[in-house]
Amino acid sequence: MRVLGWIPFLAADLGNYFGGEFSSYLIRRGWPILNAASSSLRENGFMKRRAWLTWASAAAAARYGRAQSPAQPPQAPDVLPVEQYQPKSMLHTAETHVPRARFPVIDFHTHITGGSADGSRIRFSLDPATCLAVMDRKNIRAMVDVTGSYDAANREAIARLPEAHAGRFFVFVEPAYSRMSDAGYAAFQAEQVEAAHKAGARGLKVLKNLGLVVRDKPSGQLIRVDDRRFDPMWEAAAALHMPVAIHTSDPEAFFLPIDRFNERWEELHAHPNWSFHGKDFPSNRELQEARRNVMRRHPRTQFVCLHVADSEDLPYVSECLDSHANMHVDIAARIGELGRQPRAARRFFDRYQDRILFGTDASAGTATPQQTFGDALYEIYYRFLETEDEYFDYAPASVPPQGRWRIYGIGLPESILQKVYAGNAARLLGVQA
Numbered sequence: 001m002r003v004l005g006w007i008p009f010l011a012a013d014l015g016n017y018f019g020g021e022f023s024s025y026l027i028r029r030g031w032p033i034l035n036a037a038s039s040s041l042r043e044n045g046f047m048k049r050r051a052w053l054t055w056a057s058a059a060a061a062a063r064y065g066r067a068q069s070p071a072q073p074p075q076a077p078d079v080l081p082v083e084q085y086q087p088k089s090m091l092h093t094a095e096t097h098v099p100r101a102r103f104p105v106i107d108f109h110t111h112i113t114g115g116s117a118d119g120s121r122i123r124f125s126l127d128p129a130t131c132l133a134v135m136d137r138k139n140i141r142a143m144v145d146v147t148g149s150y151d152a153a154n155r156e157a158i159a160r161l162p163e164a165h166a167g168r169f170f171v172f173v174e175p176a177y178s179r180m181s182d183a184g185y186a187a188f189q190a191e192q193v194e195a196a197h198k199a200g201a202r203g204l205k206v207l208k209n210l211g212l213v214v215r216d217k218p219s220g221q222l223i224r225v226d227d228r229r230f231d232p233m234w235e236a237a238a239a240l241h242m243p244v245a246i247h248t249s250d251p252e253a254f255f256l257p258i259d260r261f262n263e264r265w266e267e268l269h270a271h272p273n274w275s276f277h278g279k280d281f282p283s284n285r286e287l288q289e290a291r292r293n294v295m296r297r298h299p300r301t302q303f304v305c306l307h308v309a310d311s312e313d314l315p316y317v318s319e320c321l322d323s324h325a326n327m328h329v330d331i332a333a334r335i336g337e338l339g340r341q342p343r344a345a346r347r348f349f350d351r352y353q354d355r356i357l358f359g360t361d362a363s364a365g366t367a368t369p370q371q372t373f374g375d376a377l378y379e380i381y382y383r384f385l386e387t388e389d390e391y392f393d394y395a396p397a398s399v400p401p402q403g404r405w406r407i408y409g410i411g412l413p414e415s416i417l418q419k420v421y422a423g424n425a426a427r428l429l430g431v432q433a
Helices: 009-027 033-068 128-138 150-161 185-199 228-239 263-271 284-297 314-323 343-350 377-388 414-429
Strands: 105-110 113-117 122-124 138-146 167-172 203-206 245-246 303-305 327-330
Touching: 009 303, 105 414, 113 150, 122 150, 128 138, 128 245, 128 377, 138 414, 150 185, 167 185, 185 228, 203 228, 203 314, 228 284, 284 314, 314 327, 343 414, 377 414
Parallel strands: 105 138, 138 167, 167 203, 203 245, 245 303, 303 327
Antiparallel strands: 113 122
């Protein structure tokens, strides 16, 4: 209808033009000025009436055109907050429910307890009875409580878990970081590991705090993963056949600015203290290489690098596994990464099937649904490992908690499933598969 919009204006201009020209013509023919003006007004009125009729016709045509044209789409609503955006997939794909693992499971990475900084008190975040009920439903033979603290707290965790429920729970010991600045710490820490082993601890757990949180006194410098003060501790673990569950670094996005390019923008906005961008934090690769230094120096110690070591860079992890025969990985809280690269992940499982352990990072917290202990969590892991389902949620949550993507199952054969579910962990823990 924009094509007709010029008609009313042209008609009005024509009326003005011809009215003026007609008046001038009459004066040149000898008419008195007043008579010429009067006649011109009458004629100009005619022209203006013609212009009005033309404009009215154009307006009617415009109204008719609007009646015939399709309705305009409604105006877009105000900006939708990203946290409220919950799109539903329109894909029609297989949805396989896997209520129980095909083979018995050892969950090598859970957080049933947590201790005080001085190792004097233990806190149970998960009730053992609740754990056992879920374990029986999901075909979980045993859970490894990696955050078993140290000293008195560790002994209490051992008494209430493996001693009370033989074969169903294993407890690991943690370093006493609060004593790091004390003279003679290296020997003290090795002795702590030996004492914990005698009390019933089956392994050693090292949190990502080493390298990212724990600082020396009084300098305030971050303590490196490959700090020499830990050398006797690594050797003690080797001598006692205690596997070391070591968490080093975090997703690469945690080391980048929290901006529109960061694929974990929502996760980091929900947990801003998880960001290690700037300040004096080392890079992801620096942390990874410091852990490699430890594995090189202590080839007899068996290290389980948690969270697939660096799940976003499987070629790098493969290089590490090829270089260090004492290195293993677990898959805890990383099926969200493995499942969005299913072909590479499947090749990774095929190649390193004897060195991959099942783990979930399960805990009682609900702020991180990809780790919330319960039936739904295990069913997603089983679906990822046992089926070839496509494009499904990696966590029981309405909004993907780590990033807005979905995952694909890798459909492992039974021979590999048996190793990943329990066989590899049983070998490291020194128990029957």
